[in-house]
Amino acid sequence: DGTVGANKNSIKIIGDHTDMYAQGYFAYDSKKSGGLTISHLRFGKKPIKSTYYITKANFVACHKPSYVNVYDMVEDLKPGGSFLLNCEWNEKELDEHLPAKMKRYIARNNINFYTINGVKLGKEIGLGGRINTILQSAFFTITGIIPKEKAIQYMKDAATKSYSRKGEKIVKMNHEAIDRGANEFVKVHVPEAWKDAVDNTTVKKVNCGDPALTEYVNNVLIPANRHQGDKLPVSAVLKMANGTVPSGSAAYEKRGIAIDVPEWNPANCIQCNTCSYVCPHAVIRPAVLNAEEVAKAPKSMKMKDMTLMPGLKFAITISTLDCTGCGSCATVCPGMRGNKALTMKPMETQLASQEGFDYGQKLSPKPEVAKKFRPTSVKGSQFHKPLLEFSGACAGCGETPYAKLATQLFGDRMYIANATGCSSIWGGSAPATPYTRNEKGYGPAWNNSLFEDNAEFGYGMALANDAIRGRLADYVKEIQAADDASDTLKTASKEYLDTAESSVANREPTDRLIAELQKAAKGSGKTAELAKKTLADKDYLAKKSIWIFGGDGWSYDIGFGGLDHVLASGENVNVLIFDTEVYSNTGGQASKATPMGSVAQFAATGKSTKKKDMPGMFMTYGYIYVAHVAMGADYNQTVKALTEAESYNGPSIIIAYAPCINQGIKGGMGISQLEEKKAVAAGYWKNFRYDPRLAAQGKNPLQLDSREPKASYRDFIMGEVRYNSLTRSFPQRAEELFSKAEKDAKQDYEHLAVLAGKKD
Numbered sequence: 001d002g003t004v005g006a007n008k009n010s011i012k013i014i015g016d017h018t019d020m021y022a023q024g025y026f027a028y029d030s031k032k033s034g035g036l037t038i039s040h041l042r043f044g045k046k047p048i049k050s051t052y053y054i055t056k057a058n059f060v061a062c063h064k065p066s067y068v069n070v071y072d073m074v075e076d077l078k079p080g081g082s083f084l085l086n087c088e089w090n091e092k093e094l095d096e097h098l099p100a101k102m103k104r105y106i107a108r109n110n111i112n113f114y115t116i117n118g119v120k121l122g123k124e125i126g127l128g129g130r131i132n133t134i135l136q137s138a139f140f141t142i143t144g145i146i147p148k149e150k151a152i153q154y155m156k157d158a159a160t161k162s163y164s165r166k167g168e169k170i171v172k173m174n175h176e177a178i179d180r181g182a183n184e185f186v187k188v189h190v191p192e193a194w195k196d197a198v199d200n201t202t203v204k205k206v207n208c209g210d211p212a213l214t215e216y217v218n219n220v221l222i223p224a225n226r227h228q229g230d231k232l233p234v235s236a237v238l239k240m241a242n243g244t245v246p247s248g249s250a251a252y253e254k255r256g257i258a259i260d261v262p263e264w265n266p267a268n269c270i271q272c273n274t275c276s277y278v279c280p281h282a283v284i285r286p287a288v289l290n291a292e293e294v295a296k297a298p299k300s301m302k303m304k305d306m307t308l309m310p311g312l313k314f315a316i317t318i319s320t321l322d323c324t325g326c327g328s329c330a331t332v333c334p335g336m337r338g339n340k341a342l343t344m345k346p347m348e349t350q351l352a353s354q355e356g357f358d359y360g361q362k363l364s365p366k367p368e369v370a371k372k373f374r375p376t377s378v379k380g381s382q383f384h385k386p387l388l389e390f391s392g393a394c395a396g397c398g399e400t401p402y403a404k405l406a407t408q409l410f411g412d413r414m415y416i417a418n419a420t421g422c423s424s425i426w427g428g429s430a431p432a433t434p435y436t437r438n439e440k441g442y443g444p445a446w447n448n449s450l451f452e453d454n455a456e457f458g459y460g461m462a463l464a465n466d467a468i469r470g471r472l473a474d475y476v477k478e479i480q481a482a483d484d485a486s487d488t489l490k491t492a493s494k495e496y497l498d499t500a501e502s503s504v505a506n507r508e509p510t511d512r513l514i515a516e517l518q519k520a521a522k523g524s525g526k527t528a529e530l531a532k533k534t535l536a537d538k539d540y541l542a543k544k545s546i547w548i549f550g551g552d553g554w555s556y557d558i559g560f561g562g563l564d565h566v567l568a569s570g571e572n573v574n575v576l577i578f579d580t581e582v583y584s585n586t587g588g589q590a591s592k593a594t595p596m597g598s599v600a601q602f603a604a605t606g607k608s609t610k611k612k613d614m615p616g617m618f619m620t621y622g623y624i625y626v627a628h629v630a631m632g633a634d635y636n637q638t639v640k641a642l643t644e645a646e647s648y649n650g651p652s653i654i655i656a657y658a659p660c661i662n663q664g665i666k667g668g669m670g671i672s673q674l675e676e677k678k679a680v681a682a683g684y685w686k687n688f689r690y691d692p693r694l695a696a697q698g699k700n701p702l703q704l705d706s707r708e709p710k711a712s713y714r715d716f717i718m719g720e721v722r723y724n725s726l727t728r729s730f731p732q733r734a735e736e737l738f739s740k741a742e743k744d745a746k747q748d749y750e751h752l753a754v755l756a757g758k759k760d
């Protein structure tokens with residue numbers, strides 16, 4: 001919630017306005033939503049000679065109530081020190097919620113214990129979950145380092161400086177947060193009985209079904225997430241010495257970080273699955289139940305008759321403890337006759353929905369549903385388990401919905417080469433792995449390479465696959481011609497070879513071939529030998545779908561040479577670019593994808609040049625499939641583009657518009673899908689697909705999917721801080737750059753319309 005920023009402000013205030021030496025030292029984890037940060041603030045009359053973590057603190061503040069049961073929050077407090085806890089609990093509730101160990105420490109060490117309901121205050125002020133300023137103000141008042149009135153003034157000056165770029169309203173809200181934080185904390189009367197509080201909780205062991213995952217989760221993930229990772233013995237990680245970790249571990253984090261989560265009202269639900277389609281964290285999913293499953297369902301599980309599927313029930317299930325509370329699902333929910341089927345409600349009121357979600361994960365597969373609703377449609381795709389779930393991306397991230405959808409379409413056979421960037425952080429930062437497996441145990445094989453060589457890395461995966469599969473295909477051909485091979489094995493071999501180049505069609509023939517090979521391997525002679533040699537590499541037999549993921553910094557700039565080389569090679573690889581128009585992971589530096597007039601790091605006065613026309617460049621090759629997509633503007637076009645790209649037996653690239661916290665969307669990240677829609681309506685972004693197969697059929701390969709823009713370009717960009725801040729810092733330059741950018745955007749549409757044959 002910006003805790004580090006507020007603490008940096010605090011230590012600056014202390015350094016600037018007292019005669020003390022001051023130091024701020026910060027520890028972070030790599031989660032982008034609900035991540036843990038620890039700010040160690042140290043100050044005193046003696047010079048500070050090194051960087052220190054503080055293990056004997058006078059004051060500890062905990063900004064998240066859920067932390068009291070996860071971390072040892074008070075163990076580093078000195079006797080007589082102060083502990084400030086942000087929570088909504090009264091004294092009776094504190095007694096219920098705090099762990100016995102914490103109660104004992106507080107009572108036995110004479111700790112001054114305070115609470116503040118920062119979330120309630122934040123909501124009242126209009127700051128939502130951003131409670132950092134409220135807690136900062138409480139800190140200054142409780143500790144009295146600087147006289148209260150002065151501290152308030154210094155904090156207000158700092159807030160004015162930090163937030164004036166974002167507008168007067170934000171500054172005012174922060175000033176109110178400072179006033180209320182200084183006055184609305186409560187001193188807790190610590191009961192004598194806490195001195196002898198008795199432990200009632202133990203750390204539970206998890207069983208994940210798969211032994212390797214179970215061992216990893218219990219021995220590595222859980223201790224690391226409790227902040228005990230530094231204490232792990234080498235033996236705990238020895239099995240991973242080759243760098244591989246079991247997939248699917250993010251499902252065991254259950255971080256419970258949301259303030260509000262969606263509540264489903266079946267009466268208003270039209271069963272469109274759009275909520276599930278856009279959820280960045282794969283938290284909200286449709287479930288389909290037969291009569292037997294309905295009978296065994298948890299009582300709290302809501303459901304309704306499934307449309308077009310008599311005898312089945314439909315439910316929207318929500319993994320409350322994995323939700324980030326972004327609100328994206330509720331934003332897009334069309335509901336019925338204007339009444340939404342999803343409403344955001346406080347998490348505490350929605351905990352029961354977790355059991356419905358967990359039950360939904362155990363239901364039997366329903367082939368009849370996949371038959372009725374095409375797996376490559378918006379609705380149908382959502383009946384397939386996302387093989388990217390519960391990542392630590394920012395709440396409402398615009399990148400993850402694309403990657404998640406790709407895993408629903410091809411995840412059981414995907415290899416992913418991932419460039420460094422946000423996608424490598426939400427995609428796989430220790431200790432958790434959000435890429436996971438389906439009920440058959442199939443899921444993406446994921447790896448992160450260097451920032452600069454990722455296209456080549458994916459190309460290498462494709463070439464290695466080609467080489468191994470080429471060798472295996474030779475064995476299978478030999479089996480086909482062998483005198484001692486059975487007819488069933490010969491048929492299986494033929495079916496395998498006939499489908500060898502289609503990752504969709506090849507799976508089932510591969511499974512049949514493996515079964516026949518296993519029978520043949522039991523015998524002796526030539527076929528048995530060939531069968532054994534083929535089975536030695538059986539994981540490579542099925543055709544794989546090779547994907548190369550990365551951001552615009554990687555693809556437009558630093559990895560561009562390699563990307564161009566790999567796409568030009570003609571190899572069958574699929575590239576998915578998350579275009580946030582900045583280097584997001586490192587805080588928003590300008591890339592060649594940053595549009596004219598946008599403010600970014602290294603472009604403080606607004607970028608003076610146009611966004612590079614990368615899709616245009618790749619279309620000139622003529623044999624590369626190119627798509628430009630914005631999911632929120634056209635759900636259908638995105639799933640079509642992904643499917644077409646994957647089915648094209650040659651190189652493909654999809655450039656996906658991805659809203660990001662670095663853009664400063666005024667309505668927040670909960671409206672990221674609407675922002676994509678607005679971007680297309682205003683002609684800021686264009687959706688199109690270039691399919692070389694159409695040219696081969698004598699048709700125009702370019703299809704322009706966006707309609708002629710009707711909405712105002714200027715209104716759209718003014719809804720984002722990266723643009724509107726320039727009107728305050730450099731008004732005249734803003735006017736010039738924005739006018740030019742608007743003109744360019746119109747021309748670009750005209751140009752595409754001509755190429756697509758829509759205009760002369």
Ligand SMILES: Cc1ncc(C[n+]2csc(CCOP(=O)(O)OP(=O)(O)O)c2C)c(N)n1
Nearest residue numbers: 420421422451551552553554582583584585
């Ligand atoms: C050669 C090299 N330079 C710089 C970095 C630091 N770095 C890591 S992620 C990143 C930004 C990635 O931006 P982008 O490709 O746009 O992806 P996003 O984070 O926006 O998804 C940078 C600069 C690096 N890892 N390697």
Ligand code: SF4
Nearest residue numbers: 279323324326327329
């Ligand atoms: S609030 Fe966000 S994370 Fe939670 S279910 Fe909705 S879209 Fe998913």
Ligand code: SF4
Nearest residue numbers: 269270272273275333
């Ligand atoms: S988006 Fe709304 S109407 Fe559509 S399935 Fe989800 S809850 Fe139902």
Ligand code: SF4
Nearest residue numbers: 394397422584660661
């Ligand atoms: S792309 Fe932006 S919104 Fe998504 S995780 Fe990165 S910083 Fe957050």
